[in-house]
Amino acid sequence: MHLRAALPETYLAALQGLFGDRLHLGEAMRLQHGASESHFEAILPDAVVFARSTEEVVELVKLCGAHDIPLIPFGAGTSIEGNTTPVRGGVTLDLSEMDAILSINPGDLDCTVQAGVRREELNAALRHMGLFFPIDPGANATIGGMAATRASGTNAVRYGTMREAVLSLRVVTPDGRDIRTSRRARKSAAGYDLTRLMIGSEGTLGVITEITLRLQGIPEAISAAVCSFETLAGAVETVVQTIQLGVPIARVEILDDVQMRAVNRWSKLDYPELTTLFFEFHGTEGAVKEQAETVADLAAANGGGEFQWSNLPEERSKLWAARHQAYYAAVGLRKGAVGWPTDVCVPISRLAECIAETKMDLEAASIPAPILGHVGDGNFHVIFVLDPDSREEAAEAERLNRRLVERALAMDGTCTGEHGIGIGKQDWLVAELGGAVDTMRLIKQAIDPHNLFNPGKIFAS
Ligand SMILES: Cc1cc2nc3c(=O)[nH]c(=O)nc-3n(C[C@H](O)[C@H](O)[C@H](O)COP(=O)(O)OP(=O)(O)OC[C@H]3O[C@@H](n4cnc5c(N)ncnc54)[C@H](O)[C@@H]3O)c2cc1C
Incomplete structure (x- = not known):
C-alpha cells in the first residue's frame, strides 16, 4: 500500500473552504478510494471530497488546476482495471452524493440523472412507469462511472452498451468549463460527437456530472x-x-x-x-x-x-x-484469495475457437480460473483466483492473460469488451490500435494539457 505526501497548505485550506466536512483526510476513507475490486495494489489519494453540485465540481477543477493537483473522478469504485487508482496521488472526487434523478420523460423514453445515481436505484424509480434502464454490469455502479467506462453487461446483446444508452452528458472539462455535449433529440449530426468521446474516457477528459439516458419499456x-x-x-x-x-x-x-x-x-x-x-x-x-x-x-x-x-x-x-x-463466488473458491478478472471480446464467428483454446490453457494451469461471460456479444471473462502472497501465481496469471489477449487480438477482437484500460490493459491498447493511440494522446493533450484528470490511466503518462 502506497501512502502519499501531504498536499500544499494553501490548497488544503481552499479545499476545506469549499467542501467543509465533505473533505476527508483520514486513512480509512482514502484507502476505500485507493483500493480496487481487483488484484491491483492500493494507492491512497491525498484527500477525498464529496461534491453535491456541478458548480462545486467546477470550483474544484479550477482549484486543482491552479495548484497542479491530480483529480480522480470516482463513482462506486466497482471498476476492475485499476481505473480509479490514484497513481500520482491527488484528490479523489467522489460523486456518489450527486444522486438526484432530475427528470423522467416517459413520452420520450428518456431521463436525466446526476452522475452518482446508481443503476438499481434508477430502475426502482422507473419500474412503476413501466420503464427500465437496461445496462446491467452486475455491480450496482453509478451511471457516471458506467458512462466513463463504456460499461455493458448481461443485457447488451439486446439493448447495446452505454455507447447506445447515453443521449447527452453534462461535463466539467479540465479548464473548468461546464458543457453539454448534446441536446435530448434521439439523433443529431451537430458537429463532433463529444458524447461518444467522453463515454469510455475513464475520467481522463472530463468529470461527467449529468447524463441523459435512453430508456426501454418493460416487456409484456x-x-x-x-x-x-x-x-x-x-x-x-x-x-x-x-x-x-x-x-x-x-x-x-x-x-x-x-x-x-x-x-x-x-x-x-x-x-x-x-x-x-x-x-x-x-x-x-x-x-x-x-x-x-x-x-x-x-x-x-x-x-x-x-x-x-x-x-x-x-x-x-x-x-x-x-x-x-x-465474481465473488469465484474468489470464494479459495480462502483468502484475491480475484484478477480479465475480459476480451471477439467477433462472434471466432468465439467458439477463442473459448476452446482458452479453456485448454486454463485446464493446464495451477490456479483456479473460471470462465464466464456475455457470450451473445462474443465477450467473455476469465477470473484468476490467486493467493495474494504468491509471486509465482501472479506471474502465471500474467502469462495466461497475455495468451488470452494475444489470442483475441489475433482474431480481430479487443483486449477489453467492457472493463476499460485503466492501468491493467495499457500495453494491450497499443498492441490493438497502434498509431490510433497517438491520436488519443493528442486529444488528451489538447483537452487536459497539464495531465491532471485521472493521470496514468489509458496511457502511462
Ligand atoms: C462483480 C462485478 C461484476 C462486474 N461486471 C461487469 C459487467 O458485466 N460489465 C461491465 O461493463 N462492467 C462490469 N464490472 C465493472 C464495473 O461495474 C464497471 O466498470 C462500472 O461501469 C464502473 O462504475 P463505478 O460507478 O463503480 O465507477 P468507478 O469504478 O468509481 O470509476 C470507473 C472509472 O470511471 C471514472 N469515473 C467515475 N465516475 C465518473 C464521472 N462522474 N465522470 C467522469 N469519470 C468518472 C473513474 O475515474 C474511473 O476511471 C463489474 C464489476 C464487478 C465488481
Whole structure:
C-alpha cells in the first residue's frame, strides 16, 4: 500500500473552504478510494471530497488546476482495471452524493440523472412507469462511472452498451468549463460527437456530472431459462447459432464447469457442475415462447441437457442473483484469495475457437480460473483466483492473460469488451490500435494539457 505526501497548505485550506466536512483526510476513507475490486495494489489519494453540485465540481477543477493537483473522478469504485487508482496521488472526487434523478420523460423514453445515481436505484424509480434502464454490469455502479467506462453487461446483446444508452452528458472539462455535449433529440449530426468521446474516457477528459439516458419499456413477458451442456463447445455453438439466426435474445450468459461449482457453493444451489447457459427472453407472451423454443431446439442439437425455463419473477431473480454473485463466488473458491478478472471480446464467428483454446490453457494451469461471460456479444471473462502472497501465481496469471489477449487480438477482437484500460490493459491498447493511440494522446493533450484528470490511466503518462 502506497501512502502519499501531504498536499500544499494553501490548497488544503481552499479545499476545506469549499467542501467543509465533505473533505476527508483520514486513512480509512482514502484507502476505500485507493483500493480496487481487483488484484491491483492500493494507492491512497491525498484527500477525498464529496461534491453535491456541478458548480462545486467546477470550483474544484479550477482549484486543482491552479495548484497542479491530480483529480480522480470516482463513482462506486466497482471498476476492475485499476481505473480509479490514484497513481500520482491527488484528490479523489467522489460523486456518489450527486444522486438526484432530475427528470423522467416517459413520452420520450428518456431521463436525466446526476452522475452518482446508481443503476438499481434508477430502475426502482422507473419500474412503476413501466420503464427500465437496461445496462446491467452486475455491480450496482453509478451511471457516471458506467458512462466513463463504456460499461455493458448481461443485457447488451439486446439493448447495446452505454455507447447506445447515453443521449447527452453534462461535463466539467479540465479548464473548468461546464458543457453539454448534446441536446435530448434521439439523433443529431451537430458537429463532433463529444458524447461518444467522453463515454469510455475513464475520467481522463472530463468529470461527467449529468447524463441523459435512453430508456426501454418493460416487456409484456419475460422468461428465463437454464441449460447445461456436456461440452463447452456445444454451449458456445448454441449461442453462436442463436445470434446468427437473429433470435432477439435479451441475455445469454455462459458459466463453465469451474464457475458453476463456485456458484453452487456460494449461492447454495445444486445445478449440474457442467458448462451452463443462462438465458432471458423479452417480448410478447407468444414471442417469448417462440424464442425459447427455437433456442431449446438449438441447445438439444448441440448436446444440451434439460432446458428449464420459467416466467416466474422469483425464479428469474434467483437465477440472476446467482449470476451476479459469480465474481465473488469465484474468489470464494479459495480462502483468502484475491480475484484478477480479465475480459476480451471477439467477433462472434471466432468465439467458439477463442473459448476452446482458452479453456485448454486454463485446464493446464495451477490456479483456479473460471470462465464466464456475455457470450451473445462474443465477450467473455476469465477470473484468476490467486493467493495474494504468491509471486509465482501472479506471474502465471500474467502469462495466461497475455495468451488470452494475444489470442483475441489475433482474431480481430479487443483486449477489453467492457472493463476499460485503466492501468491493467495499457500495453494491450497499443498492441490493438497502434498509431490510433497517438491520436488519443493528442486529444488528451489538447483537452487536459497539464495531465491532471485521472493521470496514468489509458496511457502511462
Ligand atoms: C462483480 C462485478 C461484476 C462486474 N461486471 C461487469 C459487467 O458485466 N460489465 C461491465 O461493463 N462492467 C462490469 N464490472 C465493472 C464495473 O461495474 C464497471 O466498470 C462500472 O461501469 C464502473 O462504475 P463505478 O460507478 O463503480 O465507477 P468507478 O469504478 O468509481 O470509476 C470507473 C472509472 O470511471 C471514472 N469515473 C467515475 N465516475 C465518473 C464521472 N462522474 N465522470 C467522469 N469519470 C468518472 C473513474 O475515474 C474511473 O476511471 C463489474 C464489476 C464487478 C465488481
